[in-house]
Amino acid sequence: MKNINRYMTLTVLGGLLAFTSCETTELDITADPNALTPDQAGVDFFLNSIQEDFVRQFEGDADFDLNDNWASGGNTTGDGFNELGMEMTRVVNMNGRNYTSVYQDSDMNDEWINAYRGVLADIRAMTPLAIEAEQTRHIGIAQFIEAYLMVSMVDFFGDVPYSEIVQGAEANFNPAVDSGASIYDAMLLLLDDAIANFNSTPSADPAVDFFYGNDYDKWERAANTLKLKIYVQRRLVDSGAAASFNAIINSGNYIQSTADDFLWAWPATSATQPDTRHPRYGINYQAAGAGEYMSNWLMQLMDTSSDPRIRYYFYRQTDAVPGAGIAPNEELLNCSLETPPQHYLDAGFGGDFCYLPNGFWGRAHGEADGIPPDGLLRTTYGTYPVGGRFDDDSFQAIGPSSGGGGTGITNLLTAFGVDFMRAEMAMVAGDEPGARTFMLAGLDKSVAKVQAFLSGRTAGADTSFEPSAGDITAYSTQLGIDFDDADTSGKWDILGEQTFIAHFGNGVEPYNFYRRTGFPTTLQPNLEPDPGVFIRSMYYPANAVNNNSNITQKTDQTQPVFWDTNATAPAAN
Secondary structure, eight states, rough: OOOOOOSOOOOOOOOOHTTOOOOOOSOOTTOOOOGTTTTTOHHHHHHHHHHHHHOOOOOOOOOOTSSSEEEEEOOTTTOSSHHHHHHTSSSSSOOOOHHHHHGGGGGHHHHHHIIIIIIIIHHHHHHHHHHHTTTTHHHHHHHHHHHHHHHHHHHHSSSSEOHHHHSSSSSSSSSOOEEHHHHHHHHHHHHHHHHHTTSOOOOOOOOOOTOOOOOOOHHHHHHHHHHHHHHHHTTTTOOTTHHHHHHHHTTSSSSSGGGOOOOOOOOOSSSOOOOSHHHHHHHHHHHHHSSOOBBHHHHHHOOOOOOTTTHHHEEEEEEEEEEBBBBBOOTTTTGGGGGOHHHHHHOGGGGGOOOOOOOOOOTTTTTOOOSSTTTTTOOBBTTTTSSSSOOOSSOOOTTTTTTTTTEEEEEEOOOHHHHHHHHHHHHHHHOHHHHHHHHHHHHHHHHHHHHHHHTTTOTTOOOSSSOOOOHHHHHHHHHHHHHHSSSHHHHHHHHHHHHHHHHHTHHHHHHHHHHHHOOOTTTOOSSSSSSOSSSSSOOOOHHHHHHOOOOOOOOOSOOOOOOOOOOSOOOOO
């Protein structure tokens, strides 16, 4: 294991970052911090860029904005860690039946470039300037972001370069990869440094803190919550994880209130560059209609259980789907004329293999029949979290300014997420009543947050279709009954389903939970009977492998990350 120096020193990232560039040469440098060189930029300009590039690591972008690090834009719905995780966990549709063909090494270039050439390069350039100016809280925010970013890189790729891009001033064109475990260790120490800087007295606070508006008590709570996330994620390989987790919980110094959630609020309502609408809104709320498909599994689960969040999560453009309410239609929904595959019938998924009732027009996991003219018919994202339309049974076609206009949010660390972490740790400890309590607490916070999100985003919607307090109580009560009646595996299934539902929009947490626990086992199978083994880590990007002699491509995507010691991949392919 390498001894990773956690202190941030100026470095030239060299060959790791030189293999490609998405920057333009003719930009207004006063408006575009991504184009600034160290001698042109101030600390605040760098920090603005670091913050935005960081959130795009999870969301990608929705256009061909030449000012960011995302080359493929709206042509690839898989941009960003959130979308990748949601596709693999049936939260949205995965368009392709074979895992290897869907997630190739060339698909990972954007995420790699944005992390190393974008976020880390700007942190390395900013830090000496911030040290000289004694702007310690700028450094603290950058340290927190670096820790969150590198933990996420490990979660998706496994072992990645880190120590050799942090140390020294000489360019290293072939930085070696560090073990994921050593990076996790280093990030815990880096978070300690961040907390110290949050509690320091700087010469000046950041001009723009997009996350917490310079409230450093909230930043400290977020840092401790990120530690909670780290301990949960490595609990299978860390015998002290539970004790470390509980120590933070006992301190009370973590995100407990939704008001303290670590999230990004997308402010804009137009597609002008830079496009600061929620990227999922930009991809789906177009003149031609939605650009991606929702998951039949998730919509069916929420519809049949009367989940009170369903009208906020999904917007239906029609009240019927071919085969369910109207006649089958080969042009619009080819599978409406087909019979369910045998493995779907065997798994009990024959009824939602192609179409769902009540106008929920989505696709099965791995459905790749091509794209018919259904953009103004298929179900798409609703109000939460992307800032789309609230579903009030109006069944109107969407457009580029529908609903909230894209003023959505990206949830990263949340109070409800902490409750679900506590529920998981309780289940691991054999405390099933405790797990029930925490799960229902997470549900309450999730529903309240979703309902409050509609404020200011109704755009003429009929809010009488919002669920009543009685509807919400009935759902929570039934969930508690179902949990009580289930055996231990069934309880894990329910906890897994609720974790997935609550984190809608954030695919990282469901993907990690699924690999860590193997639950829920209730997921819809892939439409292809033999899609290959579930992806336990992504291929390294083709450009990184081709340009760095110290990176060797994985033989396949079945190699687990260090914290995944399960004997096999999750069973549902």
